Amino acid sequence: MELKELYQEIILDHGKNPRNLKKSDNFNKDAAGHNPLCGDKVHVFLKVDENNKISDIAFEGSGCAISMASASIMTDLMKEKKEVEVKELVDDFLEMIKKNPELKSKILAEDEKTKLMSLSGVKKYPMRVKCATMAWHTLTSAMKNSNTEKSD
Amino acid sequence: MNIDNIKKQFPIFDNKVQNNDLVYLDSANSSQKPKVVVDRIYDFYTKEFSNVGRSVHYLAVAATNLYENTRVMVQKYINASDPNEIVFTKGATEAINLVANTFGQKFLQEGDEILLTELEHHSNYVPWHYLRRSKGIKIKFAEFNSDGEVTLESIEKNITPKTKMIAITHLSNVTGAILPIKEITKLAHSKNIPILVDGCQGAPHLKLDMQDIDCDFYAISCHKMYGPTGLGVLYAKKKWLDALPPYQGGGGMIREVKKEGITFGDLPNKYEAGTMATAQVIAFGESIKFLNKIGIENIEAHESQLTQYGEEVLRKNNSVKLIGSPKNKGSVLSFTLDGIHAHDIATILDEDGVAIRAGHHCCQILHDKLGLSATARASLGVYNTKDDIDKLNESLNKCKKIFDR
Numbered sequence: 001m002e003l004k005e006l007y008q009e010i011i012l013d014h015g016k017n018p019r020n021l022k023k024s025d026n027f028n029k030d031a032a033g034h035n036p037l038c039g040d041k042v043h044v045f046l047k048v049d050e051n052n053k054i055s056d057i058a059f060e061g062s063g064c065a066i067s068m069a070s071a072s073i074m075t076d077l078m079k080e081k082k083e084v085e086v087k088e089l090v091d092d093f094l095e096m097i098k099k100n101p102e103l104k105s106k107i108l109a110e111d112e113k114t115k116l117m118s119l120s121g122v123k124k125y126p127m128r129v130k131c132a133t134m135a136w137h138t139l140t141s142a143m144k145n146s147n148t149e150k151s152d
Numbered sequence: 153m154n155i156d157n158i159k160k161q162f163p164i165f166d167n168k169v170q171n172n173d174l175v176y177l178d179s180a181n182s183s184q185k186p187k188v189v190v191d192r193i194y195d196f197y198t199k200e201f202s203n204v205g206r207s208v209h210y211l212a213v214a215a216t217n218l219y220e221n222t223r224v225m226v227q228k229y230i231n232a233s234d235p236n237e238i239v240f241t242k243g244a245t246e247a248i249n250l251v252a253n254t255f256g257q258k259f260l261q262e263g264d265e266i267l268l269t270e271l272e273h274h275s276n277y278v279p280w281h282y283l284r285r286s287k288g289i290k291i292k293f294a295e296f297n298s299d300g301e302v303t304l305e306s307i308e309k310n311i312t313p314k315t316k317m318i319a320i321t322h323l324s325n326v327t328g329a330i331l332p333i334k335e336i337t338k339l340a341h342s343k344n345i346p347i348l349v350d351g352c353q354g355a356p357h358l359k360l361d362m363q364d365i366d367c368d369f370y371a372i373s374c375h376k377m378y379g380p381t382g383l384g385v386l387y388a389k390k391k392w393l394d395a396l397p398p399y400q401g402g403g404g405m406i407r408e409v410k411k412e413g414i415t416f417g418d419l420p421n422k423y424e425a426g427t428m429a430t431a432q433v434i435a436f437g438e439s440i441k442f443l444n445k446i447g448i449e450n451i452e453a454h455e456s457q458l459t460q461y462g463e464e465v466l467r468k469n470n471s472v473k474l475i476g477s478p479k480n481k482g483s484v485l486s487f488t489l490d491g492i493h494a495h496d497i498a499t500i501l502d503e504d505g506v507a508i509r510a511g512h513h514c515c516q517i518l519h520d521k522l523g524l525s526a527t528a529r530a531s532l533g534v535y536n537t538k539d540d541i542d543k544l545n546e547s548l549n550k551c552k553k554i555f556d557r
Contacts, residue, residue: 037511131495
């Protein structure tokens with residue numbers, strides 16, 4: 001059943017108990033993301049050190065199980081990653097969630113890949129892809145320290 | 153009223169959707185279309201098509217007559233006093249933009265106030281927001297109470313000498329509250345304030361009588377009334393359509409065009425610039441006939457009964473929390489489910505062929521006040537049955553099963 005592929009236990013676990021869901025006290029980069037279609041919000045906080053490495057990462061937000069699990073897993077995996085690695089992982093994830101059957105990057109350990117691949121069920125639900133990708137786009141904005149939200 | 157026979161008139165239910173019988177609970181978003189409406193579009197394009205109001209050839213004259221016939225049908229359906237009080241637009245959104253734009257241009261100045269409610273759909277807030285920027289007007293929001301209703305008192309206490317327009321929904325697309333628009337209109341007029349009613353949710357479900365309600369403007373969305381998309385109706389009292397400037401300029405709306413200046417055409421052409429959604433207008437005539445054949449009172453009674461049944465069933469389900477409990481309620485059931493986000497609910501329900509809406513339903517002000525980023529909403533139409541409600545409830549229980557693993 002496809003629903004079980006979408007709502008795997010690991011997704012439900014991260015969705016119900018998201019890791020790193022707090023406002024980081026000590027951040028120097030951040031960005032907010034917003035899905036105007038559904039009202040889901042995510043705010044990513046980063047502490048990037050002098051070597052362009054993420055020494056701390058956290059997020060705040062509210063949303064569906066997919067968006068919370070995605071942000072939770074992403075923040076877990078991005079700790080201690082350098083800027084170039086972050087970019088590679090984000091690109092790899094976005095390609096996987098839209099079309100690629102597997103993750104290509106060699107940066108992650110096998111168990112980490114398995115964890116991330118739990119989100120791959122989203123592919124079959126085009127309307128839900130944005131739920132899975134919002135945190136990742138927001139992370140990219142945070143790395144550039146540009147806030148994606150505009151209000152008029 | 154035999155719902156099975158009515159449902160048979162909607163071809164969408166003939167086919168399976170992803171191998172399921174369709175349980176369509178998203179009519180507040182857009183209703184399904186009866187075959188007569190779909191066929192009318194096909195017939196018009198294949199046998200009768202011409203542009204309206206311009207050429208003198210046979211087809212043009214016939215098409216113009218069909219188009220104008222629908223205007224008269226709409227006039228009668230909502231009991232307006234004059235067919236020229238019916239303006240076709242591309243949707244209810246454009247109808248409200250038309251009023252905000254032209255009324256703002258002519259009558260509003262810095263510091264003037266527009267009174268809305270916290271229940272409003274974005275389409276009855278954003279057009280007024282433009283005037284906040286361009287003219288420096290203020291926008292006030294009459295509050296809804298714990299039942300999700302906006303009362304006459306809540307409107308009254310927000311009226312000031314600066315209030316220049318009251319713009320309110322007839323029926324909330326989230327809480328289902330039916331506002332006492334006749335009483336609010338009376339109150340507004342006692343203070344010389346015009347009133348616009350956003351009738352998107354009212355028109356498909358309630359009997360309308362413009363002369364009885366006495367509102368100045370009433371916006372209608374045709375695709376929610378078993379009609380085609382791309383079409384709306386603005387009802388406006390003739391005195392306003394005479395007094396307000398045109399909205400858009402173009403062909404069809406002018407009297408005389410010279411290098412030195414332009415004079416504008418008579419009603420209703422003044423507000424219908426360019427080639428209109430001709431096929432949709434003509435097909436909408438079939439929607440009115442469809443509604444008249446069943447009788448809006450019968451539709452109202454059927455939907456009201458079904459809404460009550462829905463409330464009973466969902467109240468018995470301990471995981472479900474209904475949003476709003478207005479005394480006078482339309483056929484909208486918004487809810488949350490313990491620990492499960494509305495979007496996850498909608499995806500799981502979809503797997504069973506149950507189509508609902510999830511999100512803020514274009515009402516972020518309302519959701520912010522309730523502290524919710526999203527709700528799930530099941531909304532009913534003439535084709536729905538108790539069976540649909542039962543299937544909704546079964547699928548909601550499945551959501552719990554999946555999430556409680």
